[in-house]
Amino acid sequence: MKQISTAILGATGYTGAELIRLIDAHPNLRIAHLAAHSQAGKLVAEVLPGVSGEVSAMQLASADTPLPSDVELVFTALPHGAAAESVKKALDTGCRVVDLSADFRHQDADTYRAAYGADHPYPELFEQAVFGLSEWARDAVCGTKLVANPGCYPTCTLLPLLPLLRAGALDTSVIIVDAKSGTSGAGRSPKTELLYCEANEGVRAYGLPRHRHAWEMEEWARAYAGQEVHVDFVPHILPMTRGMLATLHLRGDNPDGWHGLLSGAYADEPFVRVLPKGALPTTKGVCGSNRCDIGVVVTGPNSGVVISCIDNLLKGASGQALQNANIMLGLDEGLGLSTQAVWP
Known part of the structure; x- marks a missing residue:
């Protein structure tokens, strides 16, 4: 299977850094685009000292930079409220999206407003989004282009x-x-x-x-x-x-x-x-x-x-996000993930 070009938006936070680590070792995914708000223009190595190899030399784009044309899968690890616009743009280009923010975890605008104290900019997308509690949502995740990754x-x-x-x-x-x-x-x-x-x-x-x-x-x-x-x-x-x-x-x-x-x-x-x-x-x-x-x-x-x-940061965020991406793409859902803890 060819490697799937993947983008991470919000790559310099803790969940974004975990996504880099996991995807860099994934046999079927390739990191093609990394973006961040405040760190745009810097090299990954300048911002994330734990990252090495080819990905460390990549330059961080701005989060609102248009995605490269070959990107098929997008992870959005932006804060709630900031992710919705990026999710909408990625969907409009035909990408599959796993959103780690809270922007699409609710089924209606009233609940989102009650929880986050703001109006949602794209409530029409709620019907597309699947709440990705992986063990309970496999069939729905397989059939969607937008997974709302659950909170930790x-x-x-x-x-x-x-x-x-x-x-x-x-x-x-x-x-x-x-x-x-x-x-x-x-x-x-x-x-x-x-x-x-x-x-x-x-x-x-x-x-x-x-x-x-x-x-x-x-x-x-x-x-x-x-x-x-x-x-x-x-x-x-x-x-x-x-x-x-x-x-x-x-x-x-x-x-x-x-x-x-x-x-x-x-x-x-x-x-x-x-x-x-x-x-x-x-x-x-x-x-x-x-x-x-x-x-x-x-x-x-x-x-x-x-x-x-x-x-x-794993089952509560980036690990479950990758598990959902694997399911969405029809891959073995455990690819790139470990059942073993780091011990001690």
């Missing part, structure tokens, strides 16, 4: 939640999600609260009273489960680079059966691992992999805790 917190939450909702095992009025992320989830732009002296040896909650990912969790839980779901979601920042851990406090009938429901749902999934009963996942156990690990603990006759871990 929704990915870490929905993967353990959906099988239980589908089975009708939960009380959907009392779903509590306590989640923690490494600082890379906040992006590469300088922020006072992410300075070493501010973040080190401390933990803080943020995004209250309602983080924008809560809308995403509820919307897609409802779409897949066919019932209204209310999520109380509190995210936290931990002083580590990578990793995400979500603790789901759940109530429902027969929590002793939850482990079996999850194990059955993901028995054949290479990138989701349900741990043996009594075992709990760790962020270290998934770091560097495209895997989600899930553990289940029964806490009472009608209650339990489900814990999930992902690498927020």
Whole structure:
């Protein structure tokens, strides 16, 4: 198979840099165009010291530069609000697009406005976009030209939640999600609260009273489960680079059966691992992999805790984006991705 010319817009952020690393090693993709807003005109090596080889000598274009005519696949790793225009232009040229921003994750303009406090410039594209939770959306991803890559917190939450909702095992009025992320989830732009002296040896909650990912969790839980779901979601920042851990406090009938429901749902999934009963996942156990690990603990006759871990830059962003691109292109979805963590 010929190599597919690929563009990355927003190539100098953490998710963009991960896309470069993954795609550079992919047997069927070739990096043909790299673009960024503030770093346009510089060489990749000047901005991303971890990148070497031919790609490090590429010059970064402006994000609004027209795409080369041979580009067939575009990853947009731009901030929400800034990505929509680039996505529209790429689709108009006939490219397939995997968008890592939040601009096309919702199904209607009202929900987007509620979550992000702004009107969407291209709401007519919502019907084209497929919410790319890979294990739950393969058929739809195969048939689209626009994948909206899920957010990191929704990915870490929905993967353990959906099988239980589908089975009708939960009380959907009392779903509590306590989640923690490494600082890379906040992006590469300088922020006072992410300075070493501010973040080190401390933990803080943020995004209250309602983080924008809560809308995403509820919307897609409802779409897949066919019932209204209310999520109380509190995210936290931990002083580590990578990793995400979500603790789901759940109530429902027969929590002793939850482990079996999850194990059955993901028995054949290479990138989701349900741990043996009594075992709990760790962020270290998934770091560097495209895997989600899930553990289940029964806490009472009608209650339990489900814990999930992902690498927020991989399964929570660039890894799942590549998984979706592989599916969209009809390739083995695991190409260029690892199920193995970097250990220790």
